[in-house]
Amino acid sequence: MAGAIATFPTAPRAAHPDRATAEPLVVRAVLIGIVFAFFALFLFLPLLVVFMEALSKGVPAFFAVFEDSATAHAVKLTFIAAGIAVPLNTLFGLAAAWSLTRFDFPGRPVLITLIDLPLWVSPVIGGLIYVLIFGAQGWFGPWFIDHDIRIIFALPGIVLATIFVTFPFVARGLIPLMQAQGTQEEEAALSLGANGWQIFWRVTLPKIKWGLLYGIILCNARAMGEFGAVSVVSGHIRGKTNTMPLHIEILYNEYQFAAAFAVASVLCILALLTLVIKTYAEWRAEQQLAEAARTADLPIHR
Amino acid sequence: MKRFTLPGFGLTLGYTLVYLTLIVLIPLSALFLKTESGGWGHFWQTITDPRVVASYRVSFGISLVAALINGLFGVLAAWVLVRYRFPGRRLLDALVDLPFALPTAVAGIALTTLYAPNEWIGRLFAFNEPLGAWFSPHTPFGAWLTTQAWAKSYLGPAGLRIAFTQLGVLIALTFIGLPFVVRTVQPVIQDLSLDVEEAAACLGATRLQTFTRVVLPGLLPAIFTGVTLAYGRAVGEYGSIVFISGNLPFKTEITPLLIISKLENYDYTGAAGLGFIMLLASFVILLISNGLQAWDNRRKGVA
Structure with a gap:
């Protein structure tokens, strides 16, 4: 035999x-x-x-940089801007991914391309367009100035520019993932009587949580690090409208290299943390996929 | 896909469209309307100004070189990361996305500090260093360089200059475009079937022949897509360039910087005109990249 x-x-x-x-x-x-x-x-x-x-000037000098009021304000402003922009873009990303992967309708590819657009447009344009609308010579600028509302050279402008630049990240992370996962589980939940919110919270969200987390963390890293777009709308008012990247530029141009790099190192750690979470999220997603395939006794499709 | 089984279509699509229109479409249309309000004569004058044209050469020309460098090293890195097993592979793989996650201003000051004269790498190109000695005027090659007009901006009093020249711009643009080729080519190499390579080997092909005639043609669409994406990203880049380029008019000045200087001089229509040109360029690059992906999908469908 x-x-x-x-x-x-x-x-x-x-x-x-x-x-x-x-x-x-x-x-x-x-x-x-x-x-x-x-x-x-x-x-x-x-x-x-x-x-x-x-760290070239020593550890105490490193920490002293963050006690400077202008630096502290830049850190605070960066967190506020990202704190507004990231949740808004997350909400948008979820809505866009749901509508684009759960339903088929004409114009879908065009919509996907338009969502991608801010990623390929120069960040400087991301700032310029809001200056053209809300600036002193802009469409609505005079009205806002008459009502004493500042958009450009103030927080709203910085937030708008940040939203524009980080616009696609959550949606881009979710669309391919949700496309690949399909709609069978959601349809099963629907047939068992679940309503839309129940389906989203109990079926979809657990399936996409790692992809969502990665999208949010990347969106956040880019929001906190955005330079070009924010540079155009901020007006560089020290201690008022400077975010961390803009503050780095000012310190660097004033030859305060150690201080500039100290602020930069915080953003660097943020970037490294983003990469760690990304790597972990990818590993978990792969594991989940393999587990699902094993329990379903199906060959793994990559 | 069944069309409307699941709930939430109206709500999510409606929200998507409203948000997209408010944040992206209306503001971008301002670019066009502002340009038009200044008159097309003024627009033409703005975009054909010699200093502006020189900035296109930097933004569009050096970006192309950077994208091609990324094409070469990106394919190599993707191949090594997928096919070989060696210590540190996971670390390298995770680091690929660094230029995507690192703020451009941080990259800008870090690269400038690396390549400025008397700094980390820049110092190695001083004429009294072994590496820089090759370019010293006392050597035949260096003497020849001093007679070349194009080399003038690279030759400093004490060494070869990298930062604050077009070479510095090239390095920064290569840095920010690095993830795109690797990440588009990697999954394609992963999905390659080894059978084809085995068949080629059985038929007597050498490994190099197998790579250039069997493997590479299958990778080409992904490589083109990755290079196009890296190019698109590099063309609009601002943050990392302003530090390392030195912003010399006609030499290392990029178009986005000219937009900002026009804004600072309250030339809003001029800034809008240049922005409009850059937006058009982005559209074209995005269309090419989508076209390449469609071409790739069609090819796969036929195969």
Whole structure:
């Protein structure tokens, strides 16, 4: 019996890379070396510079930077702007993803492209358009000035510019995910008598929570770090309308390099935290997918 | 997809459209209307001003070079990250998205500090350093460089200059475009079937032939898409460039910076005109990228 089914032995692929489908060891080593060098030069060194320069005057000097009232105000303003922009864009992202992945209607691709648009437009334009509308020479500018409401060179302008620049992030994260997950579970819940909100909170949200979290955290990182758009609408009033990135620019141009890098290092830590959460979220999402496939006894579709 | 089984269509689509219109569409239309209000003659004058045209060369030209560099290294990085197993792979993979998450101003001051003369990497290109000595006027190559008009801005009194030249702009634009090619090519390499490569090897192809004739053609649509995305991102970039470029008119001045200087001089129609041109460029790049993706999907459908 054993003889009858004896065929050519097939080696497990991952453990022993086939020579036919792998490069020679030397080539592999050189390619890995080039990638390491490229990453070290472009990604690792910039990170290192930020932290080294931030601490170049010592740890006490580092913390003293944040006691300066202008710096403290910049940190506060950044949190306020992101605190308004991110929830609004999250709400929009959820609504957009629900309407675009749960229903089929004409104009869907156009709508997806339009949602993407702010990502490909120069951030400077993201500030310029609000100056054209609300600025002193703008459409509504005179009316707002007559009523003593400041939009440009004030918090509302900064929030608007931040919303524009981070507009697509949550939606972009959710649309492919919800598209891939399909609507069967929601339809099952519906047939069992659940209403719309129940379906969203109990069926959809648990399925998309990691993708949603990643979208929010990326949106937040970009909101706190936005420079070009906010630079146009803020007016650079020190201690009033400067966000952290704008404050970095001012400190840097005043040759206060250690202070500039100290503020930059906070944003850097935020960026690194974003990457950690992203990596973890992706890992969890993969796990969930594999688990679902195992319990359903279906082959994994990637 | 059944059309309207689930609830919430009117609410979510309505909210999406209202929010999109208020935040994006109406403000962007202001760009067009403001440009028109200034008259097309003034618009033409603004966008063909020699200093503005020089800034297109920087924004659109150097971005293209940066996108192509990212095309090359992005494919290499994606290949290495998917196909090889080595210590540090997960770390590298996570770091790919750094330029996406790091604020542009932070990237700008970090890169400037790396490449400015007398700083981390910039220092290595001083004429009395082993690396910089290659470009010193005392060597044949350096002497030849001093006779070249294009090289003038790169040769400082004591060494080769990177920051505050077009080379610095190129480095910053390469940095911010880095994730796009890697992230578009990675999943495609992941989904490649090894059978095809095995078949090629069985038929006597060398590994290089297999790569260039079997693997690469399958990756091309994703590579083009990634390069287009990196290009689109680089063209509008502002934050990281203003620090490292030195903003020299006709040399390293980018178009978004000219928009800001027009605003500061209260030339709103001029700023709107330049913004309109950049918006058009973004539209074209986005259309090309969507077209490439559609082409790729069609190809996959046929295969």
